[in-house]
Amino acid sequence: MTTDVTAPTRTKRAGFVGGGFMATVHSRAARAARAELVGAASSSPERATAAAERLGLETGFDSLEALLADPGIDVVHICTPNATHAGFARAALEAGKHVICEKPLATTSADAAEIVALAEERGLVAAVPFVYRFHPMAREARARVAAGETGRLLSVNGAYLQDWLAAPNDDDWRVDSAVGGPSRAFADIGSHLVDLVEFVAGERIVRLNAASRTVYTDRATHSGIETEDLVALVVELDSGAIGTLLVSQVAPGHKNALTIELAGTEASIRFEQERPDTLWLGRTEASALIERDPARLSPDAARLSLVPAGHPMGYQDAFNAFVADAYAAIDGVVPDGLPRFADGLRAVRLTEAVLASSERRDWVEVAA
Amino acid sequence: MTTDVTAPTRTKRAGFVGGGFMATVHSRAARAARAELVGAASSSPERATAAAERLGLETGFDSLEALLADPGIDVVHICTPNATHAGFARAALEAGKHVICEKPLATTSADAAEIVALAEERGLVAAVPFVYRFHPMAREARARVAAGETGRLLSVNGAYLQDWLAAPNDDDWRVDSAVGGPSRAFADIGSHLVDLVEFVAGERIVRLNAASRTVYTDRATHSGIETEDLVALVVELDSGAIGTLLVSQVAPGHKNALTIELAGTEASIRFEQERPDTLWLGRTEASALIERDPARLSPDAARLSLVPAGHPMGYQDAFNAFVADAYAAIDGVVPDGLPRFADGLRAVRLTEAVLASSERRDWVEVAA
Amino acid sequence: MTTDVTAPTRTKRAGFVGGGFMATVHSRAARAARAELVGAASSSPERATAAAERLGLETGFDSLEALLADPGIDVVHICTPNATHAGFARAALEAGKHVICEKPLATTSADAAEIVALAEERGLVAAVPFVYRFHPMAREARARVAAGETGRLLSVNGAYLQDWLAAPNDDDWRVDSAVGGPSRAFADIGSHLVDLVEFVAGERIVRLNAASRTVYTDRATHSGIETEDLVALVVELDSGAIGTLLVSQVAPGHKNALTIELAGTEASIRFEQERPDTLWLGRTEASALIERDPARLSPDAARLSLVPAGHPMGYQDAFNAFVADAYAAIDGVVPDGLPRFADGLRAVRLTEAVLASSERRDWVEVAA
């Protein structure tokens, strides 16, 4: 802990699009990274003022264009509803800004691929907050898998369970497919699950077979298209490993229960987002609970470990680390494990494969 | 706790076929049920003597026929390798004995169906130790589901994970398909998992889509047929609920991790075999840990609860209750939830559906 | 698991005094140990018949004397209220019977010492069910401490918490000091706690400083003497280690929460009775959860481990092992860790020290 992951080499000047809860989370992370927070944009002067106030900023931009026109802004945080992500990101990249864009990156893989290419072409940093990668113990799991501690991967057991849409009248813009996109539960949280599985396992899901359900169909009257409340799927990975994933936003009692367990020929490893400071390492001889102790972690996990063992780290800490790493990338540093637009595209492709499999009732290959 | 579930109305006279670990478990249960333990049969005089000694019995029968010929025996416990179950059970039924036969009941559904019919025809009690049904809190879960406490079933998340075959040289007769049958992991432990899911949910798996893997193929040289080490499947139930099940005997660190979680419109409920005295009841408002407290359980769970809250119950207690209930059935009492040969047949059908789906790589309907 | 701990060398013929819940537990254990259960005694013909029926026995003795006069009885299980223990045990020993007597062995150390001497003089086995010693993982903890794995003992953190007397109107014969004795919570459950601490630590509590409380004083109107609901104490052990113990029967939500944690110079070790199949081994470098896996336990723990890893063992299993070991002692085998009357006396002395310290408000030396 002699260095501080939040220390930037040069102060970033950040602008924010959107003024909801996620914008608050992004703005806290920008502050922790010692950025200069320039202002927030929204779709009207009133909303812009409210967003700026909420984020503790002095300037409200009454359109995306106004924000992008500010030459003092280096990096734009896009924190708006799903259907707007790709367009806003494209505009920001075309304006020469680095972009941190909420997931899902786009509602179609074509749109996502286009902005991946654009970011590459322009040489801009373009990151997507697959923020669970930034828990030190998720890194520790990844490092141990990469070092061969778990052996050849055999099976995956993953779930992402929530209950905030468990009651029939629970609602949100995400439920409206015109705003949220053609997938809801999978795009919203399943995308985090598959990203984390692939990130920790170091290999890809090559095909899958999914069933999905829309439990409360009258929530979808906004746009007439019902989006799924829950998905159950079997997956096959590069190495031949197989696994099950369950994704639900209608699972009473679960708030944000993202859990992955990988079983290999030598050991199993489990990470639970709701208890992010502990890994379970299963071995036939003797299993271990590995607590986050910076003195005993792999370098990448230790780097992200801001407080000593026994002092819990949380969601905002992970988010802060993500933003700090994205800012470091702007400075030309290439931090390991930064989720970029290509990772956002990957998640969209997996989402499309899930929708296709569920509809066709057949195995679907995931586009590489 | 004023009555004792192990109290029989008339002393049973039990014979045992086989002298391995499961025979010991059966014999302990018979003793707890105050049976008279007559003797043990095995395939040679030496083995019969050894089996009898191990079980603390005076008599060793040197063949099944010899045991069945003893008119003093009411009930036969069949505790031999899988491939012998159906034939031995048939012989015992034909000899007019009540039968408690280890699972899988048979290695084909045709064989299983035949002895189901035979038992019915003869009016004999024929039970299969789906023993996890006899944990009081599994009954409690079932009672709460039946009472509507969890609402309409939406999803199932189940797993049965072990590691006793995780090393390449781990071996056993179960690995030999000539003795163990065409399915190994699923027939052996997956059968318990689907039985418990259907028992607690009160509904049936109607179709499924499975992938399976044989990790160590040279274990199968005995018979040349490779049986599976792990299975991942998606299931659909009567009500339209979907779910994932993962079954593995190559999951390091897991000894006997049978876990089921059912999520309904009102609540989720989770039972873990390795912590059988606690249920987790997930609700959006407030979740609860329900400890086994006889004074506060449903009647059936209270009936099986032999010691007060806080005094753990275990595997042998569950087995004792199963045998006590099977013996009660011989006396004409019909205890709720006794797993009979029809339940054994059901598990064989589900196993066949898993094998078929995995081979065809398609959804398979489960025979009713 | 090739041998069965419950296998006796010669069938014991057991008699039971008392017909309550504990008598049922004793009788189950006697059956598991393949004893012949001769009969049950109580204070009237009606009660004797009821006791015998409850225990599944044919004979009811209408007095202790009648039972002791039966020359066919080898061993007497005393399962009556506390104040009768010493007298009944004395009578049984004088009748030449081996005795298994519920704790507390006596309500005064003088009485307890007398029957310790008597048992020794007569050469009879006299055991007290400090049954928590018989959980395999309590033995495993003890073996690891004895092997030096935890190093020099530094501190002890123990508690025994229940809630069955948490409501003002909760009542029982134990609350009546004329029947239950001068100490209640400590004699009843604190005695188990200190026995287990000393058993696992392999050293003795030499002095202690206690505070106690009687929360509901009107429960004590039976005899006019208020017995304690809870005790908090600091202890010092042989080695100089110190610790805290909390004992309460008025702790809502705790059913039978007996927990001990010993911290030494090398490692900590924790055993929780409500999860008896798991030990936590705390080390600075990496802590471990040690599951009961017979193949990997110390010999004594493996010996008591009747079912494989992952198949939970419980309270009745521990009780069965206690009775089996007491019966083995009758056969001249000396099983490690059998709690004898001397251990019962030890617990009475610790109880007296607690009462004295609490009254004098000072440190009290525990009689050796």
Add this chain to the structure above:
Amino acid sequence: MTTDVTAPTRTKRAGFVGGGFMATVHSRAARAARAELVGAASSSPERATAAAERLGLETGFDSLEALLADPGIDVVHICTPNATHAGFARAALEAGKHVICEKPLATTSADAAEIVALAEERGLVAAVPFVYRFHPMAREARARVAAGETGRLLSVNGAYLQDWLAAPNDDDWRVDSAVGGPSRAFADIGSHLVDLVEFVAGERIVRLNAASRTVYTDRATHSGIETEDLVALVVELDSGAIGTLLVSQVAPGHKNALTIELAGTEASIRFEQERPDTLWLGRTEASALIERDPARLSPDAARLSLVPAGHPMGYQDAFNAFVADAYAAIDGVVPDGLPRFADGLRAVRLTEAVLASSERRDWVEVAA
């Protein structure tokens, strides 16, 4: 979550004394509270530059005096070794600065009382980071106790266990009594434990009886005075409740295990710092795990809850909330539960009582 607890009404200008780990934690919290971070002071120009750099500040002050002389600084964060706290705090208060001073506030209660009086006299905010008060679920526990949900308090079971001094050669300035003060384990972590017990219980420890141990005496050669590694104590509270507290820095496997459990006539409640987002609420009828869900918490707990249920909060989040509340107090807002110098004095008095009791081997009344 419509408001953000970190939002100040007026930007604070903060200076920092010390450049170690705690200074980093303070500086992160100041940034999160949108303060202007003016500079850091240390005892030499080189150390001041290093401290400023570590904290990401432009200015290093080469003495406390230089920092205090800067009229642009409103509030001084004192993050230096224990023995300097009182003197530095006095100087800062005399310079008219608000002060946030690390605990222990002083090494004697006389010194602590003096600066309590000084802060009051000057009308300055003077806060001590008893930071565990700022976990939302610690507030929730307090609110539920205050609302009577647990009933009359009967017993307390508390512990604060660490292992960072478990090895003989583990060392630190804290071990040197000339720098760390006459108490180590209790002053350092026991102070947090008693503060949290009194904060949540809403009542005071009135007397106590302690035993303490210095395990490794040669660590103390710095100053010749051995400070304690561990303390075991019995406490009595205002209401007559009793309890045990165990404090150790030599408990292998425990990193920062601060745990308190209060048992009342109606319910028990437990908070564990290492799992700060969950409370256990023990009831005889049915116990509950209460997860931090802002929509369902008491107002004060909801106010401190920055992210939704299921998104873990951690140590830095709690620290940020503490600093934000201290800054709010500067603005004249009086946030509930802000730990002030009087609370720091209270902890010093309890520490002195522990030392006195341990030495005299007697009960000691705690000065009010």
